[in-house]
Structure formats: structure tokens, C-alpha cells
Amino acid sequence: MQKRVHYNSSYLPYLLVAPQIIITLVFFIWPAMQALYQSFLLEDAFGLSSEFVWFDNFVELYDNPRYLDSFVRTAFFSFAVAGLSMGVALFFAALADRVVKGAQGYRTLLIIPYAVAPVLAGTLWLFLFNPTLGIMTYFLDMVGINWNHKLDSSQAMGLVILAAAWKQISYNFLFFVAAMHSIPKSLIEAAAIDGAGPAHRFRTIIFPLISPTTFFLLVVNIIYAFFDTFGIIHAVTAGGPGNSTEILVYKVFNDGFVGLDLGGSAAQSVILMFIVIGLTVVQFKYIERKVEY
Amino acid sequence: MSTINMQQLKKSYEDTQVIHGINIDIIDGEFIVLVGPSGCGKSTLLRMVAGLESISDGEVRIDDVVVxxxxxxxRGIAMVFQNYALYPxxxxxxxxxxxxxxxxxxxxxxxxxxxEVAELLQIEQFLQRRPSNLSGGQRQRVAMGRAIVRKPKVFLFDEPLSNLDAKLRVQMRMQIKTLQRNLGVTTLYVTHDQVEAMTMADRLVVLKDGIAAQIGTPMEIYDDPHDQFVAGFIGSPAMNFIDCTITDAQIDIGGQKMPRPAEVTQRGAVVLGIRPEHFANEADKTDLQGQVEMIEKIGASVFLYVKCDNVAELIVIQREGHSQVQIGESVSIDPNPNKLYFFDKNTQQRLY
Incomplete structure (x- = not known):
């Protein structure tokens, strides 16, 4: 028995994969090529004239301390988001793993945040922490903390991290729960008989066995923090105060569509593209490493 | 030195009771096999002793301590799981x-x-390997090693051989038995395989629907089953059960007659049980006749599947290996009159 399907006609297989290829070409490859091309151009703000400048846009970015700042900021932001959302999700999953009754219900409730659009999530948190109206601001004031993320840059960064992490917890939670479920129960029981308490079991058995999932989620979360948090940042801080929450993807938008430096913006998006390609390669390379039970 | 006592042990999941009050006293160093069909509660019982399932009622004592x-x-136990449960x-x-x-x-x-334990089990050369690089038999030995190394008071085995191929299973059966005898550790062993149960146990516990149907040495249970279930479960191939009627003069099997043993005083419809190995080899003296419908040769012996008039089930008869009987041939059936079992038709309890 051959596992692969073999077609007698030569055009049918191409026809079957055509929709996917067309979608990829039109929505991914073409814009990517366009961005690549544009990153070599110096264009005036109205698009009336353009000049081919080779790598000038990239060199300019390399020399621009504001861009490098944004790079460091993005790294901090994405690791904070990934760490926070994965940490909380792991904690929830470890608890949910022990629940038998009504587990489905809890899980469904925990998944809801994932269905909330980024801008809405951002707005939600913005209302909670609004310096004049926010309920959280009110509570914080009661314990003597003066909250104003419109003025305080570290508070602003904290808020976008919180909002971005919150949205991603559900996704991470689902994967962690699934990973924990796939660990045979007898392994946990064997460890219990061997004398390991719940915390020790988690540390020495469960956590090492879900490490492929953890790694996968780390990459996914970093990609998420790099790219999908645009809506949250736009709604909550719009990159401010100052540039304190301007991560790379927000800077692409700011420079390109607000500052109208299309070439420089394209160059930035090309760099981001290579980062995501790199992350994806790493992920594909290691995702095959699965644990055998 | 360890004993296990179970007293009126019960287990319920919400409304359904799965273990209905089991009493077993296990003496030090004994090898006890819990055997029964799937769903009889044998694994649950073992897991209750292990502490992996809560106990609804009754008590378990290990060395006279309620656990x-x-x-x-x-609890001072070590367990070997069916899937070995090695940390990958x-x-x-x-x-x-x-x-x-x-x-x-x-x-x-x-x-x-x-x-020390690795040497005992001949796994020294694998000590630095991961379980995924071991064969089934090697993993099995590692699982045993993990249990032995802790020097527990009690070994618990949950169908440890069912993931192995037939040949290895026989080998491991001997090894586990020998090892247990040398270590002298009290052992509870769960299996659904009655051959495993017979060959390994000091004493057997036959479970049915959460009840201990019979407890005894393998030969006690083989020779003297208390009811039809135990009689049918222990022994391979299984005992023949034939509906018959006992009259004053004889036993009536679908119209054919057989002499009535003197001690059988019951009259009316009963179930007659005869083991395949309890038929005379070349019979020619009874009136009981049947036609051979199928023949199974396993080398040392031959099993004849014989159809008798008005008897629903085929009767399995064991003959010596080179028997020349052919399919379709008519054979006489001559059960050993001392090896007849009679069961009540309704309660399935043993009568004689």
C-alpha cells in the first residue's frame, strides 16, 4: 500500500492546490515583494517621484538611535508579554488539569478573551485604567498609587503588556491543557507512588514533558507580541507617551502612514519579515521533536 | 514482613457501586493474583490498595496499619503499570x-x-539509555527494577505483561514469579489471563462484577469451583456446560441417556459441566454419541468440537495428539464419571 495518493491525470493535483497557492501569492508573496522593492526606493510624500537608493534606507535605520531603541523596547515587550501570558496560562492549566467536574465549562469561559478583537481588548483595558475615570485607577489611588499611563512611560508599558498578555492567555492555556492531558495518567501516579508531591511532580515530570509545547508557544507568543499587538497599542497609548510604547510594528505604521517615509517604513517591515521568517524556521525545526511516552 | 487485609472493601462512583464488599487476608510473602473478565473491578481493587483510588467503605490494612x-x-508499596509508566x-x-x-x-x-537491582534484572547495560530506546521486554524489566529498588513492603502489578508478545510473556511470567519468591515480598497481581493467573499465583481471587466469586489456590479453584462462572473462567479451553435433565434413573442429555452418579439426589433441569480434558481418550462404551463438526490440532492434543442432537452448544473434547478422527465422523462421548460438575440452572451455584 502506498500512503501517498497518486493521480492519473497531471493537472488535477495542481488544480487542487491552486486556491491555496493563489491566496499565498496574492496576499503574502506579492505584498512582501512590493515591500522589498519599496524598501530600496526613496519616495516623496505624495508618491509623485521615486528614486532607487539601494540599501540607503537600511543604513539609515542602522544609524538611527530611535530605531535601535525601538528594537530593544520590542524585545523587552515581547518577552514580557510571552512570559506573563505563558506563566499565567501555565498556572491556570495546572489547576484546570486537576478539575474533573465542569471542566468543559471553565475551559470555555477561559477561551473567550481570545475571541476579543485586539482593539477591543485594548479599549477594555484603557477604560479600566483611564487616568480620570478608570475603576482600577480608583482602586490604585486608594492604596496610594498615582496611575497615569498618559504621563508615566513605565506605567504605559505595563498597561500594554498587561492588555496584550491578557488576550493571549486563553490561547496558551488551551495548548498547555492539551499538552498536560496527553501525559499518561499512570506517569503521574507512578511519581506519586515514588513519593513526589504535586509541586515536585509538576517540576520534575509534567513541566519537562510539556517542554515542546512550551517552546512552540514561546515562538508563537513572540510573533504575536511582535506583530499582532498593533491594535492594542494603537488603542491604548498610540505609542506614547513620548515613544515609550512604540514597538517596531507600530513604528512601521507611524513612519510610513503618519510620517509618510514610505521607503524607511518598507525597510523596517522587511526587517520584521526576516525576523518572523527566522522565528518560523526555528519553530519548524524544533516542533518535530516530540516526546514519546 | 508484610500482610494485607481487606475488610468489607467497597467502592462507588456516584450512584454506581463497582466493588461490593471484598474480604481478603494476605499473609506475608504470598503471591496473590486478582483475575476476572474486563470490568470486574480487579484494577480498581488494586488501585484502592495503592491509594490511587479512594475507598468508599471498609478498610485496607498493610501490616495491621489502616492505610x-x-x-x-x-503505604510502602511499589507498583508496575501496564504501560510501564517510565519517565520518558x-x-x-x-x-x-x-x-x-x-x-x-x-x-x-x-x-x-x-x-544491585540492575544486575539482578540484567539491565546494567541500559542504565544510561532513555526508555524510548528500549524494547518492550527491557522496559518491562526497568519498570520492575524501579519497583524493586525501593524495597517496598508490597508489590502491586497491574496487568504488567499484557503489552508483550506471547513468547516474552511466558518468559517474564517465570521471571517475575522467581524474583518474587527470592525477594519474598507480598504481591498483588492483576491479570485477565487465566493461564497467567494459574501459573503464577499462590492463591487466586476470581472476581466477578465487584465480588470475589472464589478465593483459593489455583488447583482448589480448578478442582472445586463454587459456581458456573468460576468453573467457566478457569481452565482452557473452558469447561463445557450442557443443559440436561436428571431423572430417577439417569441423566438425559437432549434425548440421549447417561448413568446418574449415586450422590446426585437432585431431580429436574440442571447444567452439567465437564472439562474437555475429562473425557476418555477412545470411547466406545456409552450411548452418548455426537458428530465431529470441527477439529483443532495443537500438537500435543486435539480438540474435537462435537455436535450432539438437541444440545445447543458444541461439546469440546480433548484427545491425544495423533488421534485420527475426521470431521463428520460420529464419536462416542465418555466423560469421567468422577469429574462431573452440576450447577443450578438459575443461581448458577454448584450443586455437586
Missing amino acids: NKLEPKD HMTVYENMAYGLKLMKMPKAEIAQRVQ
Whole structure:
């Protein structure tokens, strides 16, 4: 028995994969090529004239301390988001793993945040922490903390991290729960008989066995923090105060569509593209490493 | 020196009761096999002793200490699981040392103990390997090693051989039995395989629907089953059960007659049980006749599947291996009159 399907006609297989290829070409490859091309151009703000400048846009970015700042900021932001959302999700999953009754219900409730659009999530948190109206601001004031993320840059960064992490917890939670479920129960029981308490079991058995999932989620979360948090940042801080929450993807938008430096913006998006390609390669390379039970 | 006592042990899941009050007293060093069809509660019972399932009612004592509320680790037990439950991310050595480390044993002593047990089980050469690089039989031995190395008071085995191929299973059966005898550790062993149960057990517990149908040595149970279920479950091929009617003069089997043993005083419809091995080899003296419908040759012996008039089930008869009987041939059926079992048609209890 051959596992692969073999077609007698030569055009049918191409026809079957055509929709996917067309979608990829039109929505991914073409814009990517366009961005690549544009990153070599110096264009005036109205698009009336353009000049081919080779790598000038990239060199300019390399020399621009504001861009490098944004790079460091993005790294901090994405690791904070990934760490926070994965940490909380792991904690929830470890608890949910022990629940038998009504587990489905809890899980469904925990998944809801994932269905909330980024801008809405951002707005939600913005209302909670609004310096004049926010309920959280009110509570914080009661314990003597003066909250104003419109003025305080570290508070602003904290808020976008919180909002971005919150949205991603559900996704991470689902994967962690699934990973924990796939660990045979007898392994946990064997460890219990061997004398390991719940915390020790988690540390020495469960956590090492879900490490492929953890790694996968780390990459996914970093990609998420790099790219999908645009809506949250736009709604909550719009990159401010100052540039304190301007991560790379927000800077692409700011420079390109607000500052109208299309070439420089394209160059930035090309760099981001290579980062995501790199992350994806790493992920594909290691995702095959699965644990055998 | 360890004993296990179970007293009126019960287990319910919400509304359904699965274990209905089991009493077993196990003496030190005994090898007890819990055997029964799937769903009879044998694994549940074992897991209750292990502390992996809560006890709804009754009590379990290990060395005269009630362990109902104790954590598994405090019961002095070690368990071998059906799927071995080896930690896949640890080497064989780490697997075996895991429990010892938790006992806060000094490193040198751990190394020594693991080495000793590894030699005993001939797994020294695998100590640095991961379980995924071992064959089924090797994993099985590592799982045993992990249990032995802790020097427990009680071994618990949950169908440890059912994932192995037939030949290896027979081999491991002997090894486990020998090992247990040498170590002298009290053992509870769960299996659904009656051959495994017969060959390994000092005493057998035949479970049915959460009730201990019979407890005894393998030969006691083979020779003297208390009811039709036990009689049918122990012995391979299974005992023949034939509906018959006892009259004053004889036993009527679908119109054919057989002499009535003197001690049988019951009259009316009963179930007659005869083991396949309890027929005369070349019979020619009875009136009981049947036609051979199928023949199974297994070398040392031959099993004839014989159809008798007005008897629903085929009767299985064991003959000597070179028997020349052909399919379709008519044969006489001559059961050993001392090896007849009679069961009540309704209660299935043994009558004689």
C-alpha cells in the first residue's frame, strides 16, 4: 500500500492546490515583494517621484538611535508579554488539569478573551485604567498609587503588556491543557507512588514533558507580541507617551502612514519579515521533536 | 514482613457501586493474583490498595496499619503499570533513582542500590539509555527494577505483561514469579489471563462484577469451583456446560441417556459441566454419541468440537495428539464419571 495518493491525470493535483497557492501569492508573496522593492526606493510624500537608493534606507535605520531603541523596547515587550501570558496560562492549566467536574465549562469561559478583537481588548483595558475615570485607577489611588499611563512611560508599558498578555492567555492555556492531558495518567501516579508531591511532580515530570509545547508557544507568543499587538497599542497609548510604547510594528505604521517615509517604513517591515521568517524556521525545526511516552 | 487485609472493601462512583464488599487476608510473602473478565473491578481493587483510588467503605490494612487515608507514598508499596509508566525524559538510571532521591537517600547509596537491582534484572547495560530506546521486554524489566529498588513492603502489578508478545510473556511470567519468591515480598497481581493467573499465583481471587466469586489456590479453584462462572473462567479451553435433565434413573442429555452418579439426589433441569480434558481418550462404551463438526490440532492434543442432537452448544473434547478422527465422523462421548460438575440452572451455584 502506498500512503501517498497518486493521480492519473497531471493537472488535477495542481488544480487542487491552486486556491491555496493563489491566496499565498496574492496576499503574502506579492505584498512582501512590493515591500522589498519599496524598501530600496526613496519616495516623496505624495508618491509623485521615486528614486532607487539601494540599501540607503537600511543604513539609515542602522544609524538611527530611535530605531535601535525601538528594537530593544520590542524585545523587552515581547518577552514580557510571552512570559506573563505563558506563566499565567501555565498556572491556570495546572489547576484546570486537576478539575474533573465542569471542566468543559471553565475551559470555555477561559477561551473567550481570545475571541476579543485586539482593539477591543485594548479599549477594555484603557477604560479600566483611564487616568480620570478608570475603576482600577480608583482602586490604585486608594492604596496610594498615582496611575497615569498618559504621563508615566513605565506605567504605559505595563498597561500594554498587561492588555496584550491578557488576550493571549486563553490561547496558551488551551495548548498547555492539551499538552498536560496527553501525559499518561499512570506517569503521574507512578511519581506519586515514588513519593513526589504535586509541586515536585509538576517540576520534575509534567513541566519537562510539556517542554515542546512550551517552546512552540514561546515562538508563537513572540510573533504575536511582535506583530499582532498593533491594535492594542494603537488603542491604548498610540505609542506614547513620548515613544515609550512604540514597538517596531507600530513604528512601521507611524513612519510610513503618519510620517509618510514610505521607503524607511518598507525597510523596517522587511526587517520584521526576516525576523518572523527566522522565528518560523526555528519553530519548524524544533516542533518535530516530540516526546514519546 | 508484610500482610494485607481487606475488610468489607467497597467502592462507588456516584450512584454506581463497582466493588461490593471484598474480604481478603494476605499473609506475608504470598503471591496473590486478582483475575476476572474486563470490568470486574480487579484494577480498581488494586488501585484502592495503592491509594490511587479512594475507598468508599471498609478498610485496607498493610501490616495491621489502616492505610485508607494514607497517601500512596506512605503505604510502602511499589507498583508496575501496564504501560510501564517510565519517565520518558529520564534515563533508566534516573527512572530507578527517582523514588530514592525523594527518600533523601545519599547519592552513593542510591548508586549502589540501583546497580544491585540492575544486575539482578540484567539491565546494567541500559542504565544510561532513555526508555524510548528500549524494547518492550527491557522496559518491562526497568519498570520492575524501579519497583524493586525501593524495597517496598508490597508489590502491586497491574496487568504488567499484557503489552508483550506471547513468547516474552511466558518468559517474564517465570521471571517475575522467581524474583518474587527470592525477594519474598507480598504481591498483588492483576491479570485477565487465566493461564497467567494459574501459573503464577499462590492463591487466586476470581472476581466477578465487584465480588470475589472464589478465593483459593489455583488447583482448589480448578478442582472445586463454587459456581458456573468460576468453573467457566478457569481452565482452557473452558469447561463445557450442557443443559440436561436428571431423572430417577439417569441423566438425559437432549434425548440421549447417561448413568446418574449415586450422590446426585437432585431431580429436574440442571447444567452439567465437564472439562474437555475429562473425557476418555477412545470411547466406545456409552450411548452418548455426537458428530465431529470441527477439529483443532495443537500438537500435543486435539480438540474435537462435537455436535450432539438437541444440545445447543458444541461439546469440546480433548484427545491425544495423533488421534485420527475426521470431521463428520460420529464419536462416542465418555466423560469421567468422577469429574462431573452440576450447577443450578438459575443461581448458577454448584450443586455437586
